[in-house]
Amino acid sequence: MERNQNGSMYLKTLGLDPENQEAPIAFVESEKRMDGLFYRRNHFPYPEVDSDLLDIGGLTERNLRLTVAELKELPARTVTVVLKCAGNKRSLFSKKTFGEQWGKGALSLGTWTGVPLRSLLEKAGLKDGVQEIVFNGHDEGMQPGFDKTECYGRSLPLEKAIHPDTIVAYAYNGERIPECHGAPLRLIVPGWYAMASVKWLRTIQASADHFEGPFQTDDYVYYPHEDSDEDAEPVRQLRVNSTIQQPLDMAKAEKGEQIVKGIAWTGIGHIEKVEVSVDSGCTWEAAELEDGETEGVDYGWVPWSFKWHAEKAGIYKIFSRAKDSEGRVQPGEACWNRKGYGYNAIDRVKLKVLK
Template identity: 55%
Template sequence: MSKNYSDLNLIVRSLLPENQETPISFLPEDHLQTDLFFRRNHFTYPSLTNSSYWLPIVGAVHTPILFSFKDLVQMPSHTVKVVLECAGNKRNLFKPKVFGEQWEKGALSMGRWKGVSLKTLLNVTGLKHDATEVVAEGYDYGNRTDIDHTFSYMRSLPIEKALHPDTIIAYAYNDKPIPFKHGFPLRLIVPQWYAMASVKWIKQIRIINKKFHGPFQSIDYVYYPQKESDAGAYPVTYNRVNSIIQQPLNREVLDTGLHIIKGIAWTGKGTISKVELSVDHGETWIRAVIDRPYNANYEWINWSYEWEISKKGEYTLMAKATDSFNRTQPPEAMWNRKGYGYNAIDTVVIKIE
């Protein structure tokens, strides 16, 4: 495994807009330097002016306020270490195949985000009694292929999630200013939810007293279980329990002897309670060893297993995680036509020679 970040590069999925994934199999640490954090964009990068240093909070509030960047950094700060996973992570693995960015396993990353709790700002403005949702609008905008109209990227949160103390307006990543390509100067960070909720380049926060129906809320980031109709559709929100076998690599050829099988696991609600591993295509399962960091509410955990093998041949390795809500990765992911939330048991095939 690489021990030097300079050896690693993002894996390109598209250039316009720029979408690149993390080389997830080779991470030498449990959080990422900026140059290896996956990039997900719906449009080209925004052109920002000094106005981006101000954050308006308007709508169904008692006192609309324009916060300066200086105001925010002088408020009590809050830091959360969070997994951010694109809702389309592992889309490439769906069967039948679906359209969209063909992410493999690296549309997720983890790091420390520092900022101000959104709850703190909403307490200053004061919410009206009929407030139901909080809409975050980014500076990024463009045309959609399915609608002849220009849209800003906007997403809403229910009031309860917006008021959670760990939902923050971040201004720093790993103790440095947020890099431009990841949302500088301000980014919403929503732990436990897929990363579409963590709006970058925040332009304004608007409180509303009705349901938000923007295209990135009501068309995209919706589970559509049916190929030809919208029947049974429901919104993408919390991360599903998931895992990745980082080493060995799929289709890798190994010698007989002792090998370390290792990977990561994460979930939306709760924490990872166990990771099970199979080296015989799911016929039998054994418990992996979990390296559990202190208070790892929103982090992935590292797991490993020492495997000694003397018989040559092909082997299918499988990993499945279970969380504290007793949710376990299924043998097959729930197919949906936009390809969100893939979380089937992770599988790699290796050969022993």
């Protein structure tokens, strides 16, 4: 449980050095504010950031050095986004993988405000031949397998970098970004797993080459084979997914009306349908989407609910599956990969209805 004795919600700690904590997703309501309950994913200890400068350069007509105050003077864009660790639900793979054993709470929802990255790149002036935009954060350190200290770095293909909703954010839910979530500046890449949304952003570099940093070419790659790198693919867009928030797994209830509720999200398009089964997937019925038509939701999650009547005592296996506007549906089994990324199998809980 993610509630203390006073009934207050708290983060579930998976690691302290560096700090990695899950959100109490079963108890989070559908509102966009998750202040204090936003999950935490770190590769290194928190950096001590003593500068609010952002350097932009590389294959550009001019180098830029901008302060947060200067960024705030530029036209802003606000996006509401699900940020989700690529390892969310890793612990649910039947064949276990190494890494933080995240449950269902390595995701959160928030509203971010900042400057479209496209505007900054136009201001710098991209030269011919730019293929990727590289981002580096202030956080750095050593990890197993590293032969030197590395800062956290990622790149985006130019097409994604210049998307109007890819922003350099300076505010979260209308206030300064908390230090633990990337202040003073954080890249926000809607629709992609959150490893792309580089925290404590310090440099942006235009490049004609493919970025080869360890968090790009080793981590955050789908390796479908245990002993081979064959068929490897980069982790990018969020897979369509849903989570049952209530009832809790292994909960008990009296006979009568039951309410199943949860959230669903996707990386492209929008959530079109959520279905629920209370008989181990033999039959399915449509859940009610809280926001009705979801076409305007874009990068947020969609709350859903389903009412049913439990006439008999027994153990019920309750499933949920989401479908998005691109025709993607949650599969019965997740695609195993040796780093445990992208789990999106049909969600499952058990409910015991008493006599």
